[in-house]
Every structure is written in C-alpha cells, then in structure tokens.
Amino acid sequence: MHELRSLIRDVADFPKAGVTFKDITPLLAHADGMRCCVESLAAPWRESGIQAVCGIEARGFIFGAALAQSLGAGFVPLRKPGKLPAATVGVDFALEYGQDRLEVHTDAVRPGERVLLVDDVLATGGTLAAAVELMDRLDADLCGAAVVIELASLHGRANWHCAAPLHALVCYD
Ligand code: AMP
Numbered sequence: 001m002h003e004l005r006s007l008i009r010d011v012a013d014f015p016k017a018g019v020t021f022k023d024i025t026p027l028l029a030h031a032d033g034m035r036c037c038v039e040s041l042a043a044p045w046r047e048s049g050i051q052a053v054c055g056i057e058a059r060g061f062i063f064g065a066a067l068a069q070s071l072g073a074g075f076v077p078l079r080k081p082g083k084l085p086a087a088t089v090g091v092d093f094a095l096e097y098g099q100d101r102l103e104v105h106t107d108a109v110r111p112g113e114r115v116l117l118v119d120d121v122l123a124t125g126g127t128l129a130a131a132v133e134l135m136d137r138l139d140a141d142l143c144g145a146a147v148v149i150e151l152a153s154l155h156g157r158a159n160w161h162c163a164a165p166l167h168a169l170v171c172y173d
Pocket residue numbers: 019020021022023056057058059094095096119120121122123124125126127128151156
C-alpha cells in the first residue's frame with residue numbers, strides 16, 4: 001500500500017481552485033503497481049459470487065474492467081448522460097465540483113444479479129450513492145463497492161447507506 005500511495009500524484013487546484021486532484025496516471029503506467037492494485041481490489045470479493053462489476057465513468061472503467069476479468073465477472077459501464085446508445089435509466093447527483101448524472105442500460109443487469117460497484121476515488125460519496133440508486137432501479141443484488149482511494153475528510157462514507165461493504169485500498173485524511 002505504501003508503494004501504491006507513491007504512484008498516486010497530488011495535483012493542486014485541478015480542475016478548479018481548492019481541489020487537490022488525485023492523479024492515478026502514474027499508477028496506470030506502472031505494470032507491477034497496477035497488477036498489485038487490481039489483485040488487492042479483487043481480494044475481498046473472491047468468494048462473493050460477483051456476476052457483474054459496474055464501473056463508473058471514466059476512471060472507474062479502467063479499474064472496473066480489470067477487476068471484472070480478475071473476478072471472472074462481466075463488466076457494466078455506468079456512463080455520463082447521452083453516451084449509451086440503447087434504453088437507459090439515469091440518476092442526477094451533486095459532485096465535489098459540480099453537478100452530474102449517471103446512466104445505465106436498462107438491460108445491463110438482470111434482476112437479482114450480484115453486482116459490485118467500482119470507482120477510482122470516493123470523495124463526497126454522491127457518485128457512488130447515485131450508482132447505488134441505479135442498481136436499485138434495476139433490482140440488482142448489490143454486494144458492495146470497491147474504490148482505490150478514499151478522501152476521508154469529505155466524509156463520503158456517510159453517503160453509503162447500504163449494509164453491504166465499501167472497501168477502499170488507500171485512505172487519505
Ligand atoms: P464524489 O461523488 O464526490 O464521491 O466524487 C467521486 C468522483 O469524482 C469519482 O468518480 C472521482 O473520479 C471524481 N473525483 C472527486 N474528487 C476527486 C479528486 N479529489 N481527485 C480525483 N478524482 C476525484
């Protein structure tokens with residue numbers, strides 16, 4: 001985890017003043033670091049019977065697709081508005097820096113399918129809460145969520161209202 005931290009770069013005042021952006025591109029570029037990251041993300045879920053990993057656009061796609069392969073599960077993209085071609089359901093939510101909306105294909109997850117949510121960063125928790133609501137709309141069986149980075153000072157866990165676990169690999173105060 002120490003090495004993982006060394007592969008996450010702080011970028012001050014991006015995308016706007018006052019925000020410290022957690023840049024994961026050094027991690028993505030490091031083959032061993034990335035393999036270790038994906039294995040660590042997958043470890044708590046190996047016996048959970050996950051059938052679909054739902055990754056949140058955009059960086060959640062990178063970790064989510066790798067995690068899905070590692071767990072032998074399918075991958076489902078949760079996308080920004082207007083990107084998915086077929087029928088969708090969507091949820092609007094507030095971000096640390098702005099407003100956004102997440103959409104998923106209505107047929108992406110079958111009712112009762114065991115799903116895991118994945119993103120790179122848990123900040124205020126609004127994005128993950130919207131993803132939980134999307135899974136509710138599809139009657140999925142939500143097993144939990146995995147994030148690479150948790151920003152504890154933004155109290156995102158307070159927005160996680162599920163009994164299912166939320167695991168973070170590295171937590172910043
Ligand atoms: P939130 O909904 O506030 O938990 O924000 C989480 C989403 O916004 C994730 O998809 C992240 O990719 C992105 N995000 C929020 N804050 C940051 C940050 N400080 N550094 C990098 N990404 C962030």
